[in-house]
Amino acid sequence: MAQAVSTRGPVTGTATAKKRRKLFLLDLYSTAVGKKYAMAISGIALMGYVFAHLIGNLKMYLGPTEIDHYGEFLRELLVPLLPRTVTLWLLRLGLIAMAVLHIHAAYSLTILNRQARAVKYQSERDYQVANFASRTMRWTGIIVLLFLFWHLADFTWGWVNPHFVRGAVYRNVDASLSRVPVAALYIVANIALGVHLFHGAWSLFQSMGWNNPRFNRWRRGFAIGFASLIVVGNVSFPVAVLAGIVER
Amino acid sequence: MSAHGRHLTNLTLKIWRQAGPDTPGRFETYRIDSISDEASFLEMLDVLNERLIADDREPVVFDNDCREGICGACSLMINGQAHGPQRGTATCQLHMRKFQSGDEIVVEPWRATAFPIIKDLMVDRSPFDRIIESGGFITAPTGGAPDANLIPIPKVVADAAMDAAECIGCGACVAACPNGAAHLFTAAKVSHLNLLPQGQAERFSRVESMVETMDEYFGSCTNHGECEAACPKSISIDFIALMHKDYLKAKLANRRELSRT
Amino acid sequence: MDPALDAKIPAGPIEDKWDSYKADVKLVNPNNKRRFKIIVVGTGLAGASAAATLAELGYQVDAFTYHDSPRRAHSIAAQGGINAAKNYHGDGDSIHRLFYDTIKGGDFRSREGNVHRLAQVSVDIIDQMVAQGVPFAREYGGLLDNRSFGGAQVSRTFYARGQTGQQLLLGAYQQLERQVGLGGVRLWNRVELVDVVVIDGRCSGIVTRDLVTGEFHSHAAHAVVLATGGYGNVFFLSTNAMACNVTAAWRAHQRGAYFANPCYTQIHPTCIPQADETQSKLTLMSESLRNDGRVWVPKNPDDRRPADEIPEEERDYYLERLYPSYGNLAPRDISSRAAKRAVDSGRGVGPLKNGVYLDFSAAIQRVGFDTVWERYSNLFEMYERITGENPTKVPMRIYPASHYTMGGLWVDYELMTTIPGLYCMGEANFSDHGANRLGASALMQGLADGYFVLPYTIGNYLAPLLGKPAPGADHPEFKAAAFAARDRFQNYLEIGGTRSPDWFHRELGKIIWDYCGMERNEAGLEKALSELPALYEEFKRDLRVTGDGASVNQTLEKAGRVDDFFQLGMLMCRDALERKESCGGHFRTEYQDEEGEAKRDDEHFAHVAAWEWTGEPMKPVRHQEELEFEAVHLATRSYK
Ligand SMILES: Cc1cc2nc3c(=O)[nH]c(=O)nc-3n(C[C@H](O)[C@H](O)[C@H](O)COP(=O)(O)OP(=O)(O)OC[C@H]3O[C@@H](n4cnc5c(N)ncnc54)[C@H](O)[C@@H]3O)c2cc1C
Ligand code: HEM
Ligand code: HEM
């Protein structure tokens, strides 16, 4: 991080050095604004996934066959055009790429911002508008990340799932979430995600440069709506399992 | 009618004192027994400084000049808020009637790596000049300008440009931003010039070089909005979105021939 | 006519002087320009525009400012607007009318040649600034809007909300920063000029003090340009910024530059009255407010009712009563004195009875709240921040305050002082406003000087110097000057008295305001001239500056400035005493007609008084430049 000139003397020729440009996407990503753009794009993709995932999971309420069949459907996607599970894998790869991009950008921007104020304020800050969500993005993000590992180990690899049966989605969910601490983990994680989205789903409009007095009023509303949809929807599953609504 | 001639009594000031850029600083506590509520915040500091001189001590150093909220020199962190408690008001326009008798008031300099402390409450904000040097202008050498009324500019456009152009370069946006970002300052100048017809020729090269110069010194924007709240000219963060949009256009659209000047 | 004071006005009819000058002025060929180094001190409107333009032309430019950035120069504070004879509104404006209004406004104490040139280039200024992206106010059709200003019957004032000076300065600042970026200008910020160096009769450079490190440096150049603003802060309380000072001009004066008409100071009619003893400066409320505000005081001195309870017939709209044709838009000096008389007659308003009302209720009824708010919102907000009152409900309270100084270093048609190679522009010189400046004309003059005049005229001096060696910064004269400066500042630190520079500045200001302010007379000026030297002696004996000279020390900076203000103050009073007439901003109570209007004495005083430094602040020598009027005939200046 460049420091302002503290050595005294005249200033001149500050704009004469020619910048060397990289390949344009890398060039874009090399700047903070570009990274924010990447965060927004990946964020949107992740939002898309979480949303679709929620819809899929709602099938749980239609009973075992429905949801299991749905899982199967995912694996059967675009068959016979492509072999079984290939499409799913492509989707997974895309998803992983987005998550990695999102996290890398988040990480490097966080470093940049720390350096931008090497010496913190020595008296207490009195924030006016920066809210809890906007100030805890990193932490809520990390919680979601950790949750994700558990989640995969739970439902995809089955490592932490008692008598896990690949493909028996309904059964696996019931088996796992009927354990109170696990259910609690799911609830906490999804609330964290909600908080993350409360800011993220608003913030992305600014980062994308989507700013238009006509719809600016709706940006906050959209964020609240989306975040609560995800939270309510996702939290309902552990609750339903514990309440015995979802039962083998 | 404001209550004229009212006085505030026994204020406690905690002011950051620091002899130089590399020497450690600390808070020092001072008392103001009585001050008129008509006095401005800086006049209150004047009174303190006169007393320090009388006690043969060094007065508090702080930047200020116009004391009309327009030059952008004054720059104090007052009780954790850049330019203090009054919205849309620079430190020099803040008056003591905004405080109560017995208040404790904490005064700190702007803090950002790009704004090293020179002494006490005075910081070096020259990176702002670097950002302007890299593109915050319209290339229009003296002489040979066409008649001023040649290009009509819709009133709304002129007004929007003026909203952005009001920036006084005080640096409160950086000081207030949890990330130490200069997005509001930079976006204000980018928007002022990019909104106007005269600015179109350099629109994309301008935003590109200004944003990249900004990057060399400051943090990134995560849309906290603190800058807008602290800005003495209440410049809107909508301009930040505008800057992002133009920057992406500059990068993604292929206009090497058109604007990679 | 004093030989040293040859204004070098080109011959020929007034309309052609500037063109014929440009036609046969000596030029420096483009490749040779880079062989010349020019120092520009001051980066306000005048300095920034000149530095940028000179660099565009190819000269090596070193620009100096004591601010941290050129954008902070006090030009930034100009609110109302800038004049130009564009006649966009077809209301009969023309270059000649602007020229005449300026001469008349200046009470026939300015130079025809300079003023006409100013009116001519005013047109180019607007084109230039718009091209740079200055967001002037527009009409719905997209064309430029105008407002009318004091002392004019046409509306020729261009404006950008209440921040015209800010927008113009930012425009010039951006041109300057562009040149800094390109390497055409070397910018020295937080560096103050403390002396001017003259070698073999030519100005060869300057000595500076770095306000951050306290170091003294010598800078050599082929020519030096001062654009260091006005000296209104001699009054302590003024609308100038805290740091505005006379140092640069005064140091040049001590090195041989004549100082012209120091007693011509402008008192602005619409400022916020002083509220208490701690007040450090006064804030201007743009004169443009007088377009929609009506000035009045209660007829009855003991009327203590709030404004809205005072019925029409018990109000005295004195400007409308005394000056029917100009009404509330009467020129500044006239409105100021009228306000002073109203307050002196005990009819002042406000808690301290030290102001008059500026009332917008009529305008709000006429054009509606929104329109009025649109026009002045930021001024109204500023007023409320400062006074805690809302001027759309309670009428504003205003009172005159020191605002602008028409006097300054004497310069000829080429803006060169009496020291060859030393130029002076903007408010720092005396040239264009005579005894009183019309509103919105200073921005015009600063930009005219910097963009369109000096870049031409300086070549005339430099061309013959091509190939001739210029003394370097290691020349003994530089060394001597640097030592002298260092000693001077060391001395301030060592006096070890009991009183701060600010204390002395307040006392000095009181004397100047009381005896050399809005109204002057012989007895008062004599009194001032006896009190000032005494106070100055005390300053030299009893000054206290704490801290050291090796880091930022604002008290030390202030000490140097107050020192120079003292010497200037003495010259002001002397000049006011010698000018036995009333004209413009200089009102001698002995010289007024039965209605209390200024009485000029064209027979004996139609001249510029240019003062020469003798080494003794109290013993300056007065020189005269006779003013010839060919295009206009001297008339009594009536705004009735
Ligand atoms: C409150 C207010 C409102 C005004 N409104 C209007 C208006 O509406 N219309 C109008 O036409 N005029 C107006 N004026 C007048 C006008 O603004 C000024 O006369 C004009 O801007 C002066 O410009 P300048 O470039 O000559 O000097 P300034 O802008 O004052 O610049 C002075 C420069 O010199 C530098 N400097 C000074 N001394 C030194 C030194 N010793 N060493 C180094 N640097 C030095 C300073 O750093 C600064 O950069 C107003 C003035 C005031 C105070
Ligand atoms: C996996 C770990 C995650 C981390 C470490 C993380 C971190 C962050 C951070 C630091 C930001 C920047 C705050 C801002 O710019 O406003 C951010 C923004 C965002 N995040 Fe995440 N996040 C994570 C996961 C997610 C997930 C799973 C989603 C969506 C379901 C998501 C959606 C968003 C969105 C939409 C934004 C706003 C982007 C923008 O403002 O440009 N994030 N994230
Ligand atoms: C309580 C809420 C949730 C429930 C009940 C749930 C349930 C499931 C189930 C059953 C699977 C396995 C599907 C299969 O293998 O066919 C799965 C996979 C997955 N879930 Fe969730 N999930 C929840 C919330 C989340 C959240 C909040 C995220 C992201 C932040 C997430 C991300 C994933 C991912 C990445 C996979 C792997 C997908 C794949 O294998 O392709 N889930 N989830």
Ligand code: SF4
């Ligand atoms: S944007 Fe506002 S806060 Fe930032 S520098 Fe400009 S005026 Fe100051």
Ligand code: F3S
């Ligand atoms: S506070 Fe900082 S995060 Fe962005 S919106 Fe303002 S710059």
Ligand code: FES
């Ligand atoms: S001192 Fe000029 S803005 Fe505060």
